Amino acid sequence: MTTIIDTIRKNRTQAVTLAALIVLFLLAIQGMETGDWIITVLRGLSVAAVTFLVASGFSLIFGLMDVLNLAHGTLFMIGAYVGWTAYVRPDTLLDLATPAALFFAGLLLLPLWDHLLSRVRLSHRAGRVLPWVVIVLGLAVLAFGFARYPTTGWDVSVYDKSPVVFGVQLDLGQLDLPKPTTADGGQLVLSMLSLLMGGGLLALGLAVFAMRNRGAMAAAARLPWRAVMIALVLVIIGIGFFLLNDALTAGLVQAGTTWRFLLAVVVATLVGAGLGALMESTLIRPLYARPIYQLMLTLGLGVIGREVVIALWGRTQMQMPKPALFNTVGKGCPAQTIFDAFANQCSTINFMGSRIRTYNEIFIFVIGVLVLVVVWFLLQRTRIGMIIRAGVQDHEMVEALGINVRQVFTFVFALGVGLAALGGVLAGPSMGVSDDMGESLLLSALIALAIGGLTSFPGAAAGSLLVGLLQQFIVKYGQIGIALPFLAQPFKPTPPLVPASTLLLMVIILLVMPNGLFGRKE
Amino acid sequence: MDNLLEVRDVHTFIGQFHILQGVTVNVPKGAITALLGRNGAGKTTTLKTILGLTPPRQGQVVLDGQEIQGRRTFDISAMGIGFVPDYRAIFRDLTVAENLQIAERKKGDLARRQELIFGLFPDLQRLIKLRGTQLSGGQQQMLAIARALVADNKLLLIDEPTEGLAPVIIEQMMAAILKLSADTTVLLVEQNFAVASQLAKHYVIIEEGRSVQRGAMPDLLKDEETIHRYLGAA
Numbered sequence: 001m002t003t004i005i006d007t008i009r010k011n012r013t014q015a016v017t018l019a020a021l022i023v024l025f026l027l028a029i030q031g032m033e034t035g036d037w038i039i040t041v042l043r044g045l046s047v048a049a050v051t052f053l054v055a056s057g058f059s060l061i062f063g064l065m066d067v068l069n070l071a072h073g074t075l076f077m078i079g080a081y082v083g084w085t086a087y088v089r090p091d092t093l094l095d096l097a098t099p100a101a102l103f104f105a106g107l108l109l110l111p112l113w114d115h116l117l118s119r120v121r122l123s124h125r126a127g128r129v130l131p132w133v134v135i136v137l138g139l140a141v142l143a144f145g146f147a148r149y150p151t152t153g154w155d156v157s158v159y160d161k162s163p164v165v166f167g168v169q170l171d172l173g174q175l176d177l178p179k180p181t182t183a184d185g186g187q188l189v190l191s192m193l194s195l196l197m198g199g200g201l202l203a204l205g206l207a208v209f210a211m212r213n214r215g216a217m218a219a220a221a222r223l224p225w226r227a228v229m230i231a232l233v234l235v236i237i238g239i240g241f242f243l244l245n246d247a248l249t250a251g252l253v254q255a256g257t258t259w260r261f262l263l264a265v266v267v268a269t270l271v272g273a274g275l276g277a278l279m280e281s282t283l284i285r286p287l288y289a290r291p292i293y294q295l296m297l298t299l300g301l302g303v304i305g306r307e308v309v310i311a312l313w314g315r316t317q318m319q320m321p322k323p324a325l326f327n328t329v330g331k332g333c334p335a336q337t338i339f340d341a342f343a344n345q346c347s348t349i350n351f352m353g354s355r356i357r358t359y360n361e362i363f364i365f366v367i368g369v370l371v372l373v374v375v376w377f378l379l380q381r382t383r384i385g386m387i388i389r390a391g392v393q394d395h396e397m398v399e400a401l402g403i404n405v406r407q408v409f410t411f412v413f414a415l416g417v418g419l420a421a422l423g424g425v426l427a428g429p430s431m432g433v434s435d436d437m438g439e440s441l442l443l444s445a446l447i448a449l450a451i452g453g454l455t456s457f458p459g460a461a462a463g464s465l466l467v468g469l470l471q472q473f474i475v476k477y478g479q480i481g482i483a484l485p486f487l488a489q490p491f492k493p494t495p496p497l498v499p500a501s502t503l504l505l506m507v508i509i510l511l512v513m514p515n516g517l518f519g520r521k522e
Numbered sequence: 523m524d525n526l527l528e529v530r531d532v533h534t535f536i537g538q539f540h541i542l543q544g545v546t547v548n549v550p551k552g553a554i555t556a557l558l559g560r561n562g563a564g565k566t567t568t569l570k571t572i573l574g575l576t577p578p579r580q581g582q583v584v585l586d587g588q589e590i591q592g593r594r595t596f597d598i599s600a601m602g603i604g605f606v607p608d609y610r611a612i613f614r615d616l617t618v619a620e621n622l623q624i625a626e627r628k629k630g631d632l633a634r635r636q637e638l639i640f641g642l643f644p645d646l647q648r649l650i651k652l653r654g655t656q657l658s659g660g661q662q663q664m665l666a667i668a669r670a671l672v673a674d675n676k677l678l679l680i681d682e683p684t685e686g687l688a689p690v691i692i693e694q695m696m697a698a699i700l701k702l703s704a705d706t707t708v709l710l711v712e713q714n715f716a717v718a719s720q721l722a723k724h725y726v727i728i729e730e731g732r733s734v735q736r737g738a739m740p741d742l743l744k745d746e747e748t749i750h751r752y753l754g755a756a
Contacts, residue, residue: 388622390613397611400573401625402600402673 049368106199272421
């Protein structure tokens, strides 16, 4: 008992803040009927979960590397678009698998080049020009190869063939995929070889770059067989995907939306992680000592990413229908219990007089909690987590212990962006897929982090929770109105007050606790 | 003489400042060498230059006959150098146990060295579950040295181990450093000349970024003029 009192006394500000928030919450639910406030809380939790996925990744990256990744909202949106493609157009996804595998196989030759070049010394001038020449050549070869590879996509400029239409088709249960494109044997072999070679050239350019920076060094004694073997396996996988393309496409269409949604989630998260790793290792790494340039870079990447998405998928918002598991109406639906909901694949559940959507209000929240637990476990119970926690404080010391912090940086960047992309694909079915979906969410996430304490993982969760709940309460009060004593009419908050209210909450909390709820005093 | 580490005429810049302007340090195997000099002379930068935290622009750093300058810090450290920085750099959010585990380079390092570490610093065993924030200054210093002992290091770079500690703790720390130097070579930065002179066999004096004098500690003790000129101590 005394220890509890002691703890409260030591953390008086936290205790008072917590009490104030609880009182605020109780006041907020006073004005509503039970069913109303339960649904509002559930919606708040769901918004909080998506916000958390963006905020936690952002905060991991900022905590460890001091990089404010302003492209995080765009990467969230890209996750949704990639997920949409896997979900609605599995044929296009499979068509891209072969070029991707071949490209990465080429890229994996990097250690081999490193090994072969380790005894070569370059003159200063050659070192300045050569890597760029090789990289540009590599990109050209890649473009050449990719343009000749048969992929079946869509046409943004023709309405009948635009992505929007396929989304609607799937929603109506009449998905009609276009006939696969074919190419003759010679073209095909040529394009596959170019893709492999393009990747290889890119790797060569990077190897020359690295060589220029460190000068010639003693070579490792043995050839890097493992990388070469993995590259070979990737080539085989790529060819396998090509040979099985039709069968796999048919299989994915047959498998139904639930399985395809699972695939979409996995693919979007992996693509996000890959993009993150690529971004960190090529663009961010040279700028660690220059925060302002970094900021400009991530801001610019965000804008470019959005334009690329518009160019590839078009400007119109696309539908991403909910997977079958959460999409049945009638036939025992709305369900009375959560088990019935699963058994009948209901889209809604009746609970305390309100209808709860299984996807929006339950599934998204469950995934959010799952991610919270998994990342928490990763941070607290694994060696890499220990290294991350230590690196947040002092990455020079971690490096001085013999740990390759650069690899850890890349891993964390990949993890952070992967989480954002996961958030994007999860939000697709509930928010719709559009190019502006990332911006407002990044703002919410930043507010959540400011509230919770910028680099604190529990802080990201708590901040997201507060932001999500507050937003949804304001939305609900916009519908039913708040009875205020000095107003004759109930006050109805207008939609612009939704983000404004979270900013207000942030300002108040930062006035009381300048480091946020869980922030550390510096 | 068999030198484990040789720093040969290194020049190091931090930003545009030419901090080290020709530092040469030889660290003989199996003994403690002290880096002496006034505040801001460049002793800490010398340690950081060896580790590649502030890589040298000129000169060589040779460990066991192998040039290591220009390599990345983790690579240099993994060749067998342990670092105990002057600010101790205990990881606040990690427990004492985790602060030790993180220094493992191979699985089981800690288990193998446990006896040695807890023999030197019995207190740590008692504190094993506490977090870095909960330790006193002396305990943090013990942990910082213990952490450098977890992996199989040939050389320890120890920066100001007695700074800000109570006299009793200083004595404990000196005893521990003497004991561990039986199997590990040490390069020690120490402001407190009384401490340095009792621990070290060899010395190097650094003044304004240059190494100005080196030799055996007993000779320095006789040379009051040098002590006065460079160290300001009697």
